[in-house]
Amino acid sequence: MNMKNYMNNKSKILFIMHMPPPVHGAAMMGKYIHDSQVINQAFDCRYFNLTLAKNLQDIGKGGIRKFKDFIRQLWNIRKEVKAFQPDLCYVTPNAKGGAFYKDFVVVMMLKAMRQKVVIHYHNKGIATRQHKFLDNFLYRNFFKNLKVILLAEPLYQDISKYVKRENVSICPNGIPTNEIIPLKTSHPNFNILFLSNMMKEKGVWDLVEACRLLKKEGKKFHCDFVGKWSDITETDFYSRIQEDGLEQYITAHGAKYGDEKNAFFQKTDLFVFPTYYNNECFPLVLLEAMEQGIACISTNEGGISAIIQEGKTGYIVKKQEPQILAGKIEYLIDHPDICQRMGQTGKDRFDHEFTLDKFENQISKILKTIIFQDK
Structure with missing residues (x-):
C-alpha cells in the first residue's frame, strides 16, 4: 500500500488506559478520550480499561485479587492486539512502585509483540526511584524505543535520565466548557474554596492553619471545603475546627457534583489548593476554577506551574508552609480588585x-505524528 492510500484509511489505535472508577485526573482524561468525537473520527479506536484500583486509597497497592485481575488483563490485551492489529498502542502507565511493575509487564509484552507504543503520563515519581538498582534497570528497558506524552514541560525532569527531549510531546489536559456560566452571585464575605478529596496530602490541614492565622489577624472571610472524606474524616475535621475556634469561618460540605459543585464556584472569590500529593501532576480542578474566572493559589507540585501564571492568574506557594499561604490569601482579601483581575486573566488563559x-x-495531532514517524 502506498503512502497516499495508507493515509486515506483510518489508523488503528488501541487505547490501554485508566477510566473511572475511581475518579481522578488520569481516569477522567481517559473518559474524555473514550467519548471524544474528534479522536474517534480521526482513528479506528478500541479501548481497554487498565484500572485495577477500586478507590483512590487502593491505587498502587497489591493483593491476590489484583494479581488475578492483572493476569486476566494481560491475556485479554494480548488477544485484542492479535485481533485488532493496531498501528499504535497508547498506554497510560503508573510511574513508580508496584503499579509500575505491573505496567512494565504490559508495555514489555506489547514490545515483544512488535507494537509501536506511546505512553502518556498522568502521574510522576520516576526521579524518586531511579537511584534504586532494580527500578533503574527496569526504567532503562521500559523507556527504550518509546515515545512519551507529558502534561507540562516541568514534568520532563522526572524522566530526563531515560528519555531524550526529542522523544517527548507536551499535551496539557483540557476540560469540557460550561456552555452557560451564570453571573457570580453577590456576597458580603470574601469566600475561599477548597475542592478536592479530603486528604492530608491535598493540603487540607495547611489551609485550615492558614485560616486560623487569618482569623488571628482579624480578617473577614469564609472558607468552604468541598470533597469526599478520605484519610481525613468528618469527625477529625470538625474536631480540629472547634479546637481552633473556626466554626464561623469554615464549613465542610462533603462531595458535590454537577450543579451543586458549580454553585460553590459561583460564590467563590479565591480558589486555594495547597497540595503536596505525591501523584499530583496537572489538577483538573484548577482548570475548573479558572474557567469560572477565579484566581487560584496552589503549590509548585508537578505541572501546576504550567497552569498558574505567578502574579497574573494567582500565586504558587511553597508546600506545607501555611504561614506563607495565609500571607498570599491576606493580600488578596485586602486587594479584591487585584483578585478579580487575576480571575479574569485566568479565564482568558483557560479559553486559549x-x-x-x-x-x-x-492529542490527535501528536498521535498522528507518532504513527507516521518511520513510515
Missing part, C-alpha cells in the same frame, strides 16, 4: 489553552 477541544485536537 485548557478547553477540552484544545486537548482533543492536540
Whole structure:
C-alpha cells in the first residue's frame, strides 16, 4: 500500500488506559478520550480499561485479587492486539512502585509483540526511584524505543535520565466548557474554596492553619471545603475546627457534583489548593476554577506551574508552609480588585489553552505524528 492510500484509511489505535472508577485526573482524561468525537473520527479506536484500583486509597497497592485481575488483563490485551492489529498502542502507565511493575509487564509484552507504543503520563515519581538498582534497570528497558506524552514541560525532569527531549510531546489536559456560566452571585464575605478529596496530602490541614492565622489577624472571610472524606474524616475535621475556634469561618460540605459543585464556584472569590500529593501532576480542578474566572493559589507540585501564571492568574506557594499561604490569601482579601483581575486573566488563559477541544485536537495531532514517524 502506498503512502497516499495508507493515509486515506483510518489508523488503528488501541487505547490501554485508566477510566473511572475511581475518579481522578488520569481516569477522567481517559473518559474524555473514550467519548471524544474528534479522536474517534480521526482513528479506528478500541479501548481497554487498565484500572485495577477500586478507590483512590487502593491505587498502587497489591493483593491476590489484583494479581488475578492483572493476569486476566494481560491475556485479554494480548488477544485484542492479535485481533485488532493496531498501528499504535497508547498506554497510560503508573510511574513508580508496584503499579509500575505491573505496567512494565504490559508495555514489555506489547514490545515483544512488535507494537509501536506511546505512553502518556498522568502521574510522576520516576526521579524518586531511579537511584534504586532494580527500578533503574527496569526504567532503562521500559523507556527504550518509546515515545512519551507529558502534561507540562516541568514534568520532563522526572524522566530526563531515560528519555531524550526529542522523544517527548507536551499535551496539557483540557476540560469540557460550561456552555452557560451564570453571573457570580453577590456576597458580603470574601469566600475561599477548597475542592478536592479530603486528604492530608491535598493540603487540607495547611489551609485550615492558614485560616486560623487569618482569623488571628482579624480578617473577614469564609472558607468552604468541598470533597469526599478520605484519610481525613468528618469527625477529625470538625474536631480540629472547634479546637481552633473556626466554626464561623469554615464549613465542610462533603462531595458535590454537577450543579451543586458549580454553585460553590459561583460564590467563590479565591480558589486555594495547597497540595503536596505525591501523584499530583496537572489538577483538573484548577482548570475548573479558572474557567469560572477565579484566581487560584496552589503549590509548585508537578505541572501546576504550567497552569498558574505567578502574579497574573494567582500565586504558587511553597508546600506545607501555611504561614506563607495565609500571607498570599491576606493580600488578596485586602486587594479584591487585584483578585478579580487575576480571575479574569485566568479565564482568558483557560479559553486559549485548557478547553477540552484544545486537548482533543492536540492529542490527535501528536498521535498522528507518532504513527507516521518511520513510515
